[in-house]
Amino acid sequence: MDTIKISTAQNIDIEYEIAGLGERIAARCIDLVGFAILAIITVIVMGAAQMSLSGNAGLVVLFIFLAIFAFYDLVCELTMDGQTLGKKVLKVKVISLDGGQPTLGQYILRWLFRTIDFGFPFGWGVVALIAVVVTKNHQRLGDILAKTTLIKTTPRTQLANVAFNFSLPDEYDAQFKEVIHLSDRDIELIHEVLNGYYQTGNAELIYAMAAKTKAHIVATLPSGMNELQFLETVLKDYKHLTSVSV
Structure with a gap:
């Protein structure tokens, strides 16, 4: 391909x-x-x-x-x-x-x-x-x-095909509730970047995507959380909040 x-x-x-x-x-x-x-x-x-x-x-x-x-x-x-x-x-x-x-x-x-x-x-x-x-x-x-x-024109990753291959506990509480303001396309991009990092180890993609996401939702990373963990948390929070809203 x-x-x-x-x-x-x-x-x-x-x-x-x-x-x-x-x-x-x-x-x-x-x-x-x-x-x-x-x-x-x-x-x-x-x-x-x-x-x-x-x-x-x-x-x-x-x-x-x-x-x-x-x-x-x-x-x-x-x-x-x-x-x-x-x-x-x-x-x-x-x-x-x-x-x-x-x-x-x-x-x-x-x-x-x-x-x-x-x-x-x-x-x-x-x-x-x-x-x-x-x-x-x-x-x-x-x-x-x-x-x-x-x-x-359709990117390889669409939200419908994003593999949220993780389960969240019933008592899960979103750390960044502002992610609800992200669009489906934003989540697709974050997922694509994470996949790219997992395959290539290119951390620059993570830093760039994390910076843009933080600026977009006006979020501050808590102590001890790095950019990779932040993006992974954003996906979890988005899954949690959108499933709750549905």
Whole structure:
């Protein structure tokens, strides 16, 4: 499973899965279906208005349709945070390989090379298919040159999948009742950071996450509690308080 690290607003690196060939094809198919529906509607409207493609009005409508088709991906990705309608449905988005939001230049570069990736005479998508399959980050040619790729927008860890693999005694009393003000996404991040520490031993992640969490809930560590214990306690307190509230 290929992943890429994205830096969050809390300066914590979270791994996201890179979208594969299946997600790319499905997202593109959804976009093409949308264009097919738009084309059918256009033809119906032109027929109802008795327009001819050889007439001026018909040529204007055809030009508008072709312009929408040509600039659809670029405009959508610029205005919809790296997504088209198809990508949004599939929950994937364009991201820079450095983990940041792509620049205008990167969006334009990957858009310009769509002709080679998907157009005639380059096999109507064969170039893109081969590139996505053989490259490490599942990139088509435009992605390689723009240094971008597609990721799944859903992080690997979600609250529903957070393994609260601990039991709390009935008389458990939360030490940090302010954790109730944390969001589910905050808890997902804390869980992800703890897992990262358990696997790599990188204490910097713990210090950074603990500092952000303390500042967010305005908490002070009691004597004898370190940052790792604090984050583990936050998870326990959150589990306790949310289960009680339910």
